[in-house]
Amino acid sequence: MSNEPRPETEPLRRRGFVIRKERLYGRLIAVCAVLTIMVTVGIVLALLGRALTFWTAVSPVSFLTGTQWSPIISGTYGVLPLVSGTLLVTIASAAIALPVGLAAAIYLSEYASDRARSVLKPALEILAGVPTVIYGYMALVYITPLFQGVLPLSVPVIPSGLPGVPEFILTVPSLRTFNVLSASIVVGIMIIPMVSSISEDALSAVPDSLREAGYGLGSTKFDVSTGIVVPAATSGIVASYVLAISRAIGETMAVTMAMGMSPQLPYFPNVLRNLVESSQTMTAAMVQIAQADSLGGVTYEAMFALGMTLFVITLAMNAVAELVRRHFREAYE
């Protein structure tokens, strides 16, 4: 049978329509990629154009250094109160989400049984799927009243009569209806899944040989988790932190609902007061402008200037993250 010539079932030459089909697929995919990039570029250009219009009317210096934001009433466009509002929420929510999220990731990766993990990880990711408007509602309707019941009026942080400290400086007033604290808590909860999910992936990716080396030297599970696995996963953990912080910076709905609309420069040195007072983030200010009826001209364009500023901040964050990630990245193979 081997003497018979084999029938020519598959010619070695590729047929024309196969080549054309392949080429078509390649082009379709390329179009999708280009489209995504073009949309991004388009957004940036649109932002930049309107923002530049704004900055010809209001000088960028007074925009960036102004300490009062009151576009509708007095027409002052100082962005610092909004930046500080954004920073406040970001720092406070990060203070909640980064440690809790990392701890959750360590639990999921190192401690949880396969069964517990298969239930808990999706459950945690559901948190990320809850619409942010619901978080804002939770802050306003449940968390703020809860704290108002617990925190008494005007708590002196430092006992009165301490020499050299004027009493009023460190007295924290009672919680406002719209306040930074509740907003930060819900934003923190909102970004926990982001931290835990990405960090868990990074921790799980640490090779078992490193864990074995640790156990072989007489480490406890806690020693191995915190002393070996977490440091070895630093790049992934940092990435999750930056993504989560970027999300907190850009978060809009919850902070608009829970934090109020009174842009403030931070209180100092009475820093705790910042949490109980109302404030406003850059995103919330943009919402406010967008909602206002029949606004034209400079105020409307201020929205784009804010958007541009926000974009630059998050872009810088991502760039820093990439640098940090490269610095910590280790090759195991």
Place this chain on the structure above:
Amino acid sequence: MSDNDMNEREKTAMTEEQIETEDVSDANRGRVISDSTDEADDVLIETGPTAGLDDDKPSRGTGQTIVESRNIDVWYGDDQALRDVSIAIPENEVTAMIGPSGCGKSTFLRCINRMNDLVDICRVEGELTLGGKDVYDENIDPVALRRRVGMVFQKPNPFPKSSRDNVSYGLNVQGIEGDHDEIVERSLKQAALWEEVKDRLDESGLGLSGGQQQRLCIARAIAVDPEVILMDEPASALDPIATSKIEDLIADLAEEYTVVIVTHNMQQAARISHKTAVFLTGGELVEFGSTQKVFENPDSERVEDYITGKFG
């Protein structure tokens, strides 16, 4: 302690004094049992396996048994990996475990420091003693056990830290006091790596070559001064030159430590070990004795077939 393994010098040295010290050791054991579980950690370290027995500097071939297993069976789920393994590993010698893949030699190694505990489906039955104490006793903390039994793995696995931090890691975790820099230097010298890394102690251990990484792992294991060092095919991922360095190193280590080494390479076992255990498929220990005897005149025909290369 098994009488067959005792050489002449040891027999003649069996004086009244030694019998007395043995009694002391029994008394120590009594104390251990009465101690609470919380203290098991400290006790395990304090009561050395040869406490009161080794007045002289330990020398090669004392015949003293340090690790002994009796009728060990190991299962992974429903698969039996080891069948009825009984073996007495002598102190300050190199004991090699050879056999074809899947014969259970690595599994046995991992029984000694209870690394098998990390595998959920693994079940160990039988008795395995370190210095006369059952390591699978419920009072024994595997963490404390592993502080006495160091391990070097098949693939070099330095931590993504500097060479210095790699070696001092165990010292920090175990809370060992003293001049860590000095211990790091001594360990690296013992591992024959000092000359190569002394100028870059603060650079990542991952930047070293494979053979250097493995010697770093050995330095890391000996820095905490274990009694037994387990080596799971430590040279299988290395080139011949690095392998020969590791082999020389193992010979040196046996001056001070008990080394149990798993290897695929029969020539390696013949070169470096004093005793050899041959495991064959099915998790059976088929032959155990002096390396010379096992390689030159094995009792079992199956072992002879394996060693002469008829299978495996």
